[in-house]
Amino acid sequence: MNKKAGFWKAFENKKDGAIRSYDLNSPMVKALVILIMIICLMFVVISVFPILWVFLASFKDIKEFTRNVTIIPDTFDLSRIKTTWQSLHFQKYYLNSLISVTGSVVCAVFFNGLLAYGFGVLRPKGYKIAYGLVMWSLLIPSTTCIVAVFRNINLIGLNRSFIPLWLAFGANAFYVVLFKEFFEGIPKDLFEAAQLDGAGPFKIFTSIVLPLSKPIMVVVAIFALTAAWSDFLLPYLVLSGSGKETVMVKLFAFKDTPTDAVSVLRATLFAIVPPTVLFAIFQRQITDGAAAGAVKG
Amino acid sequence: MKIKFKKRDLFGWLIMLPSLILFAFFVWEPLLENIRISLYSAKGYDLLEFVGLDNYIMVIKNPSFFQTLKNTVMYTIYSLLIGFIVPIILGILISETVHLKGFFRTGVYLPNIVPGLAMVWIWSYLFTPGETGVLNILLGKIGIEPQVWLTNPKWTIPLIVVALTWKGAGSTALVYMANISSISPELYEAATIDGAGIFQRITHVTLPSIGGITKTLLILQVISVFQVLYEPLVMTNGGPNGASTSLMMQMYQYAFRDYNFPAASALSVMICIILIVLSGLYMKLTKEKEY
Numbered sequence: 148m149n150k151k152a153g154f155w156k157a158f159e160n161k162k163d164g165a166i167r168s169y170d171l172n173s174p175m176v177k178a179l180v181i182l183i184m185i186i187c188l189m190f191v192v193i194s195v196f197p198i199l200w201v202f203l204a205s206f207k208d209i210k211e212f213t214r215n216v217t218i219i220p221d222t223f224d225l226s227r228i229k230t231t232w233q234s235l236h237f238q239k240y241y242l243n244s245l246i247s248v249t250g251s252v253v254c255a256v257f258f259n260g261l262l263a264y265g266f267g268v269l270r271p272k273g274y275k276i277a278y279g280l281v282m283w284s285l286l287i288p289s290t291t292c293i294v295a296v297f298r299n300i301n302l303i304g305l306n307r308s309f310i311p312l313w314l315a316f317g318a319n320a321f322y323v324v325l326f327k328e329f330f331e332g333i334p335k336d337l338f339e340a341a342q343l344d345g346a347g348p349f350k351i352f353t354s355i356v357l358p359l360s361k362p363i364m365v366v367v368a369i370f371a372l373t374a375a376w377s378d379f380l381l382p383y384l385v386l387s388g389s390g391k392e393t394v395m396v397k398l399f400a401f402k403d404t405p406t407d408a409v410s411v412l413r414a415t416l417f418a419i420v421p422p423t424v425l426f427a428i429f430q431r432q433i434t435d436g437a438a439a440g441a442v443k444g
Numbered sequence: 445m446k447i448k449f450k451k452r453d454l455f456g457w458l459i460m461l462p463s464l465i466l467f468a469f470f471v472w473e474p475l476l477e478n479i480r481i482s483l484y485s486a487k488g489y490d491l492l493e494f495v496g497l498d499n500y501i502m503v504i505k506n507p508s509f510f511q512t513l514k515n516t517v518m519y520t521i522y523s524l525l526i527g528f529i530v531p532i533i534l535g536i537l538i539s540e541t542v543h544l545k546g547f548f549r550t551g552v553y554l555p556n557i558v559p560g561l562a563m564v565w566i567w568s569y570l571f572t573p574g575e576t577g578v579l580n581i582l583l584g585k586i587g588i589e590p591q592v593w594l595t596n597p598k599w600t601i602p603l604i605v606v607a608l609t610w611k612g613a614g615s616t617a618l619v620y621m622a623n624i625s626s627i628s629p630e631l632y633e634a635a636t637i638d639g640a641g642i643f644q645r646i647t648h649v650t651l652p653s654i655g656g657i658t659k660t661l662l663i664l665q666v667i668s669v670f671q672v673l674y675e676p677l678v679m680t681n682g683g684p685n686g687a688s689t690s691l692m693m694q695m696y697q698y699a700f701r702d703y704n705f706p707a708a709s710a711l712s713v714m715i716c717i718i719l720i721v722l723s724g725l726y727m728k729l730t731k732e733k734e735y
Contacts, residue, residue, distance in 0.1 A: 163625040164540040165645035191551030262463035271456025295474030318466035377559035422557045437615045438622040
């Protein structure tokens with residue numbers, strides 16, 4: 148009885164939404180609140196079930212997978228998954244992805260951060276032209292020019308290398324905007340005080356901007372990390388047949404190489420695990436960043 | 445004083461230069477290069493001779509072009525019917541909860557962290573026809589016959605849009621929730637005093653308050669769905685019988701299946717023009733409404 152009262156009492160602190168605490172005198176509204184919770188729960192089930200299913204179905208062997216009409220596997224035998232890991236050489240793909248992702252994150256933070264420092268703080272004469280061009284590229288999606296980008300990479304002989312994939316993350320208009328907005332939020336007095344003390348733009352960058360920018364660097368790094376891990380079109384074109392294929396390139400290649408369903412499914416599992424772990428660690432930053440970031444993107 | 449300013453400017457440009465070179469190499473130059481390639485005949489990556497608009501004519505005359513264009517428009521329409529509405533409903537409903545709010549937020553966001561390619565494989569399995577397909581197993585439990593899913597040409601595009609929505613809706617819902625939580629409670633209270641019930645408060649307070657962000661997200665969604673590429677490429681290979689091939693997928697096939705780079709460039713220039721027109725139209729529409 149007491150517990151039930153506590154459930155409704157919590158609504159006194161409700162901040163968002165159309166249902167206010169004074170509505171709860173009506174039993175109809177109480178029923179509505181319960182109904183909303185049930186619908187939300189259903190949405191969560193729909194969201195989580197397919198991911199959960201990948202974990203469950205990865206324990207099935209191929210016979211069970213293609214013949215048994217069940218969701219839950221007969222046994223939970225990890226050695227089956229381990230066998231697929233070894234036979235598909237996923238250790239190699241993980242390592243390649245690690246190299247590719249690390250370089251991409253470093254480039255994403257370094258180059259876009261520097262450019263945004265120019266746009267947001269230094270503002271050299273004529274910077275608006277460059278800024279306008281960067282903003283325009285927000286409108287034109289990079290995949291439409293994939294042919295010309297790939298041609299450029301071939302022309303300077305960087306095919307079959309991680310370098311163009313790293314550098315591609317250094318030219319991201321969305322990250323530039325995130326950094327720029329953050330830099331513009333730093334109080335101007337800080338810069339003025341430092342200038343009075345005789346600090347040049349380089350000193351100001353290392354002693355004021357850099358230490359203050361940790362939160363935005365984390366946000367961009369997480370964005371770049373997930374984007375680089377999931378990226379496959381350019382990596383597929385650049386890395387195919389080089390022995391440097393990433394997890395996603397391998398996953399994309401299954402399309403053209405006949406492979407048994409369970410192996411593809413387990414490979415999918417391997418592709419999901421790292422972002423899931425990352426999400427578990429940085430849950431707060433990721434959901435907050437998504438809410439704030441998408442608006443500007 | 446003037447000299448000092450110039451030095452500062454130079455330093456600023458020097459700091460920005462490396463990043464600007466990357467933008468030039470990966471974004472700006474390819475955009476122009478694309479147009480150039482589209483006007484030439486080529487052997488592999490070597491351009492041979494200027495042919496004017498021949499590549500464009502060839503691409504448009506391809507019998508599958510209009511089917512593909514129509515498919516792409518269908519992707520967009522279905523994504524407005526399904527993908528645009530679901531996040532709004534999600535955002536409003538989760539905003540109304542008090543208990544388990546964090547759990548709901550995290551839960552619906554979770555699909556967003558699944559890489560796009562992994563999502564495509566997962567949904568290929570969910571949509572497997574026959575009685576061992578995952579959705580058919582679930583339907584069987586409530587007594588519904590197994591469905592053929594993606595192999596029915598009428599259902600292919602809407603079902604691919606369902607998969608896209610599954611992945612994207614949660615993060616869009618978070619944006620709506622952030623906007624809903626910035627609505628002042630006084631607005632609701634004033635509406636209550638005017639006699640508005642809960643449903644009317646949602647239609648008269650919540651929805652108008654998120655109107656601006658809704659328009660922005662709408663155009664962003666149209667732009668992104670217009671480029672749908674790897675979902676049909678992996679899930680259906682454009683089938684059955686070309687029923688789900690998108691413009692971007694056709695561009696991909698010209699380039700990396702037929703190695704006809706001029707045709708691919710011509711098609712991608714056309715896609716770019718459509719996207720720019722859409723963005724321009726949107727900006728005009730929103731401006732007119734504001735004044």
